[in-house]
Amino acid sequence: MRIAIYPGSFDPVHYGHLDLIQRADKLVDRLVVAVLQNEAKQPAFSVEERIQFLREMTKDMKKVEITSFHGLLVDFARQRKAQFIVRGLRAFSDFEFEFQMALMNRKLAPELETVFLMPKEKYSAVSSKLVREIGHFGGDLTELVPELIRERVVSGLLK
Numbered sequence: 001m002r003i004a005i006y007p008g009s010f011d012p013v014h015y016g017h018l019d020l021i022q023r024a025d026k027l028v029d030r031l032v033v034a035v036l037q038n039e040a041k042q043p044a045f046s047v048e049e050r051i052q053f054l055r056e057m058t059k060d061m062k063k064v065e066i067t068s069f070h071g072l073l074v075d076f077a078r079q080r081k082a083q084f085i086v087r088g089l090r091a092f093s094d095f096e097f098e099f100q101m102a103l104m105n106r107k108l109a110p111e112l113e114t115v116f117l118m119p120k121e122k123y124s125a126v127s128s129k130l131v132r133e134i135g136h137f138g139g140d141l142t143e144l145v146p147e148l149i150r151e152r153v154v155s156g157l158l159k
Helices: 015-025 047-057 073-079 092-108 128-136 147-157
Strands: 003-008 030-036 064-069 084-088 113-117
Touching: 003 015, 003 073, 015 030, 015 047, 015 084, 015 113, 030 047, 047 064, 047 147, 073 092, 084 092, 092 113, 128 147
Parallel strands: 003 030, 003 084, 030 064, 084 113
Antiparallel strands: none
């Protein structure tokens, strides 16, 4: 069984994330979308809220599992018996960081392969940080975040 982990903060989840989930879902038998619990960051949304957002967006995708993890990604991937880590590349600026992470993950877990996927062009500039900023200033999130979570994203950011 081909199992992949798609890790991220997903704070908040947006159409670019969903696009990568849909692309990865076609390549594997099981896709584990894993929300990172990072105590060093102050997220806009709790881990539970981010998991719920992702579950709502992927409810019709039977091979997708939404969960969270903390610690090293490679340890989590081994626990889940994954062979692949899925990472998104939006622009060249993502490449250096992602390349370094992939090399370190390979050093720590040579049995894991990192697979880079590119989102649709219209999502190449979308990031959670930009979604939070646009939402904070009352901008239109229609093209960035699904309707089913848009109000929750805006209200959550304006607390």
